[in-house]
Amino acid sequence: MMDLTLTQSFSLIALNGQRSLEMTVPKKVALRCMAAAVIVELYMENGFTHSQTQLTLSQEVLDQSRSLPYRDVIVKSLARKNESIGDLRNWLRRASSLPASTLKKLESAVAQSLRNEGILExxxxxxxxxxxxxxxxxxxxxxxxxxxxxxSITEFLRADILEDGEAADETVAMLWLLRESGCLLDFFSRNEMEQVSAKMIALYKGNALAQVLYATQIRRGMELGIKQYFRMKKKAIKTPVGSGLNFVFPVLERSQAIFIDTEKMFPNPTARLHDVRTRLESKGHIVNVLKDGDVPIIKVDNVIYDAVPHAVYGRVPIHGVRLIPKCPF
Amino acid sequence: MSRQRSMEAILASDYVSIGELVRLTESRYSTLKHYTEEGMLPYEQEEQNLTRRYKREETVARIQQIKEWKAQGLSIPQIKEELRAN
Incomplete structure (x- = not known):
């Protein structure tokens, strides 16, 4: 298994399951975070020269960024204002507020580099x-x-943060990026989230990088409004009644519930699941059945779903299965 | 600052963390944690709250062995028996 940079690792998580041709809100948030990840990556690799609180990109980075096209996109966009950007927090803010056209270039550069390695398609x-x-x-x-x-990326992150001992800087940064892009809840159960919160507070108190990152928010205008809405929804679903609602409306719509019509009304869950599986595999998806039964749990392209038997009623009832995204833990 | 170790550095090391075992064996963290709690993966820990360290070669070989037994249909108690017998 090859070593990946922070930006590449985060991009593999943030882009998975996102539309590749359209600029949706979750993807835009992910791209802003990917731009910030480039800055954190350069910072961790000592790509900045320090003078008091001011950070300036070193000449070496400006020369070498051409070898990594995704870095080049961000470095070129920010290097013009190199002198006046300020400390790390200002660099992160500036990188994460780049215009949509630059974010698109970043997306295509990152996606191309990962496609070349055969790890994104x-x-x-x-x-x-x-x-x-x-x-x-x-x-x-x-x-x-x-x-x-x-x-590998998500399980390493879980191990590094949930285990005792010092977390790596990549983990510190990855947690922040996942929090800002709304992905964090995909990888930890509610109980684990309490441990993660405690660990993040401890890191904030004792780790210089965490102090800067965890106090920085990557949110803008409309996206902030959407985040607030999700936060309100998250509070609501902590109640028993709300948990029921969450079954129908997932916490964060990075993945979608879909309805797959079956060819006929099948007499048993196995035949129904086989039909759904055939449809998904014919479209190029990788399907793994994690649990059989009346409501099977299936994994489609890294996302886990409850496959609930369902019918849509129009002039005639259409039988099928509704796939509802499910927290894996 | 403590950086994540590269694969090359991990493969050259005698001891690894559970996160590095995840990368080496392509296993889930929760699985390895469960094996550790069941006493199937021995580790060393200098003090409480410090990182648990596993002997790389021995532990990777043991995880592969456990995977093989699981593929043959053995349950966790049976695998524990096998490990004790070996």
Whole structure:
């Protein structure tokens, strides 16, 4: 397994399951965080020269960034104002507020580098298997991270933060990036989140990098409003009644619930699941059945779903299965 | 600052952390934690609250062995018996 930079590791998590052709809100937030990840990566590799509280990109970084095109995009965009940017927090703010055109260039540079390594690919979006999209012939593409790398990155992060001992700087930065991009809840259960919060508070008190990162927010305008809405929803779903609602409306819509119509009304769950699996695999998705039963749990391209038998009622009832994204832990 | 070790550095090291074992064996953290708590993966810990360290070669070989036994259909108690017998 090859070593990846912080930006590459974070991008593999943040881009997985996101639409590759359209600029959705979750993807825009992810791209802002990826731009900030480039700055953190350079900072960790001593790519800045310090003078009091001011940071300036070293000449070496300016020369070498060409070898990594995704760094080049950010460095070129910010180098013009190199003198006046200030401390690390200002660099992060400036990088994360770059215009959408630069974010698109960053996305294509990062995605290309990961595609060249064979660890990121574009596949038909899972929404394309939904009854309404499938029958309308709408084609949507999404990114998919190689499952081996996705699991390795997320499991290393979980081990490094949940275990006793000092966390690596990459983990400190990754937690912040995941928090800012709204991905953190995908990897930790509610109980684990309490441990993670305690660890992040301890890091904030004792780790210089965490002190800067954890006090910095990457949010803007409309996105901030959406975050606030999700926060309100998160509070609501902590109640028993709210947990029921969460089954229907996932906490953060980075993944979507979809309805897959089956060819007929099957007499048993196994035949129904087989039909759904065939549909998904015909669209290029990797499907693993984690648990059988009346409501099976399946994993489609790194995202876990409850496959709930369901029917849509129009002039005639259409039987099928609704896939509802599920927290894996 | 403490940086994440590269794969090359991990492979040259005698001792590894549980996170590094995750990368080396492509296993889940929760699985390895469970094996550790069941006493199937011996470790060293200098003091409480410090990182648990595993002997790299021995532990990787043991995880591979456990995976093979699991593939053969053995349960965790049976695997523990096998480990004790060996």
């Amino acid at each position: 574009e596949i038909p979006h899972i929404l394309g298997s939904d009854l309404y999209f499938h029958t309308a012939g709408v084609s949507i593409k999404e990114y998919r991270t190689h499952p081996k790398y996705y699991t």
